[in-house]
Every structure is written in structure tokens, then in C-alpha cells.
Amino acid sequence: MREELLAIIERNSRIDLKELAVILGVEEIDVVNELQTLEEEGIICGYHTMIDWEKTSIEKVSALIEVRVTPQRGQGFDNIAERIYKYPEVTSVYLISGGYDLLVTLEGKSLKEISGFVSDKLSTLDSVLSTATHFILKKYKDHGTILTKKYEDTREKVTP
């Protein structure tokens, strides 16, 4: 049940518990217990909402920043990653294989705010060797959800 449960709520965390139990073919109490266990184990880390900010009047700018850093003895990348992820405007930090080390995503109110963050805070960190900032112009798909168009049922209405 665990895999199927996770697959469902990854798509729709607001699904009603009773309905969840029905479609999984188990009792509601089992779903409640399993969810609690998953939370305790840190497998479920949160229940967020996907928002397409583009469609609101609220200004938001997001960027991806490639960061090259010097790993520290005994700490590897963990220390520097922590220094970066503590900034609230940073929405994610990944350690990456390949041409650079950390991929940082950032959300701000304006281009200026983001470039300010990069030049004042990120680049000035001791172990940061270089940064490359990419502003996001349009989100087509996010978290497995296509944002640019809605599903349309184009099938014939009745078929054998």
C-alpha cells in the first residue's frame, strides 16, 4: 500500500482520507496510521500547494544558480550547502554531478533582488568559486504537472 499511497498523495495531498481508503481498498484507520508513520519517518516531509504565480498579480521572479565551490576538509559540501539553504529566499539546494557542484533555486520579488542576493551574499562566501545565474522565463511543467494547458477529453463520447 505504501508505494501506491505515496504516488496518490504526491499528486493530490488534499484527498479525503475516506476516499483514499476506498481507492486503496483498505480501512480508513490503516491509512491514518500509515500516513502518521510516513510523517514520523520523515518520508512525507510536508504538504505543499502548487501555485502558478504567473497567473496572479503578484510579482515573483525565480532563478536557477549554478554554484562552483571548494569542498571543505571533513565536511565535503555539507557546510557550504547549509550556509546557502538557510537563506529563506533559497527554495532548494541540490548537490549535482557534472560541471558544477550546487544547484540553487531562488525566488525573489524582482531581478534586482535576485542579482543582489547573488552578488552580495552568495558570491562573497569564502568557498564559492563562481556562480552562473539563469532566470526562469516561463514554467511549462512543474512537479509533474503541465501548467500551460488543461487536459481535454477528445474521445468520441460512446464507443464499443
Place this chain on the structure above:
Amino acid sequence: MKDMLSKQAVGLKPSGIRKFFDIVSEMDDAISLGVGEPDFDTPWHIRDEGIYSLEKGRTFYTSNSGLIQLRQEICNYIKRKQGVAYDPQHEVLITVGGSEAIDIGLRAVINPGDEVLIPQPSFVSYEPCAIMAGGVPVIIELKEENEFRLTAKELEDAITEKTKILILPFPNNPTGAIMERKDLEEIAEVIRKHDILVMSDEIYAELTYKEKHVSIIEMEGMQERTILINGFSKAYAMTGWRLGYACGPREILQQMVKLHQFAIMCAPTTSQYAAVEALRNGDDDVREMCMAYNQRRRYLMNAFREMKLSCFEPFGAFYVFPCIKEFGMTSEEFAERFLAEEKVAVVPGTAFGDCGEGYLRISYAYSLDNLKLAIGKLSDFVSRLRGEK
């Protein structure tokens, strides 16, 4: 011109689905639960392979039997799933959907007057195809008390000296019934005893929700007397690609290839390239879609329990087949009124044979949100009907 038309063609009953389709098409805002195809798009990697084949200019006929690499993949697939080996050179034919395989399979084996056993309720094509092949359809009426499975006794009772072939349509459209291993063992025994053929239409094989699908070809002595039909439409959500296949004894396949060659030449080339990709890398897609169908199936069964609508629990395909006998209306009356009053389309059971009277086919090839909306309306409708009594 006098006698312009073929009497046999004219004599065929038009599909009951068609009639209902015409009514529904006139309503713009109807919600439909009447569709016999997946709601998923064909997985992108499969579509991409089709597009790629076009880019590469693979726009010519393939061999009559179909691309050899596709036939090989089909053999690998059947070996993997059923543990039965077929020779890709002589025992596999790629067809235009499972439907073509039904048609030419019957035409390859039927002589005038041969009886074709057709369990119903079932897919709409068997009976007309049997007639056009010169056969005599003999209907076996499946019963809800047997969960719409075919029993050995029902089969035995229908067999005569003229019986040539049994059509075995499981997992079943429209009932969602499946045949489990023990059921098939009993059927196989009767088939062997009377020395008849089987056409096993397993187009919904990937969509079962109990034990894994079992095929009649796994039973002793059955591979050599079975035309196995399957395809890509339901498992890989590829209905529009029109691609199916038949496997069977070399002698029968030889005749089928001949009919196919004269009528069709070969199945669509683009679809064949896409299907190779489906068989090579499509297992995860099938698993995910199957899981989604099962969730919807459970949702519907629970909804029927809550509205106290009688429905046996189906374990295959993507249909449920609830019983509406309590309302004292025919299936058609029920479906028409439901459409008129609630704007929801379901298919009357009678579209799949007379013995579908008293039942409705409800498809769950729809998103849960869509099902919820429609089932809410069904619940209202059912309460209203009960109030009228």
C-alpha cells in the same frame, strides 16, 4: 439499381452502441461514461518513437505479417507473461487492431454452416464477423450468478456436431469478468474432448485486478487449437494507432496472412515502430495505468454499495456492469432517461447481447473527478426512481 446491396450485410443488426452514440452526440454538455478506450494519452516515449520513424522516412509498407522485430517482441512478451513460445516467422501476424484479427481469424477457419460459440454479453463484433464468415453464431448467455464467467457446463450444453470454434472474450468487455486458472482448466477439458478451436480475445489481458491474467494457451494441448488475439489499444492506450496481433498454429496463420494481405497489405508502419517501443520499454506505463484503473474500480464499487445498487465485483478491463432490474425498466429506457434527466451517458447492457438486459455498462476510463461527478448524478437519479415507486 435493383438488388444493389448484399443481403448478408443488410441483414446485420446495426450496433446498439451506434444508436446510443447518435443520441449522445446531440447533447453538448453530456458527461459520458460510455467510452471503450483509455483516457490516458499514449505514453510519450511510444509516441516519440512513432514520430521518429516518420522523421527517418519509414513510410513504406512492411512485410504482410508485420515488422519482424515487432513479431519477435510479441513472442518475447508472451513467453515472459504466459510461458508459451511462438515462432515469430510463422505464428504471429500484426493486424489493424484486435478487430481485424477477429474478422480474418474467423474467416480463416469457418466453413458454411459451422457454428461459432459466442458467450454474451461481449464485444459487438463477434456475431457479425461470424455471420460474414459464413458461420452460424450460437450465443451462450453468461450469468451474473457465475460472475459472468463461462462455465464448463454452459459450454458443454452449447456444443453440437457443427461446433467449430469458441470465442473466449476475457477479461470481458462489457462485464469486466475474468477467467481464472481453474475456470480455464475446466473449459480446456471440454474443448479437447470435443476437438474444437478457440479464439481467445485477450485485449484486456494487462488490466486485471486480482490474480495476473491467465491465458487458455497455457492449458495443456490448447496452444495448437487457439487463435490468440491481443493488441496495443488498451494496455498502452494506443486505440487510434489501430494495432493488434494474432498468434496461433501455423496452418491457420498462413490463411490469415493471405486474407490480411489481400484486404489490408500490412498494418500501419508508424504504429508498428511505436509498438516495438511499447513492448520494449512500456511495462512501467502499463503498471501505472493499471493501478489508476484499479483505484477507480474500487471507488465505483464502493459508490454502488453506498447507493445500494447491485453490482458483482469485476476484476478485469475497465468496466463495471451494475444491475438495474429493481427499477422495472429496460436497460435502454434507463440509459435514455438517465441521459435526458441527468445528462450522463452510460451504455445499455443490451448493446452487447440480449442477455445484457437489466444491466448497464459503465466505463471507468475517466479521471476520478469525472467519475465522482457522474456517480453523484447516478445516485440522485437512483434515489428519484426509488421514490417514484
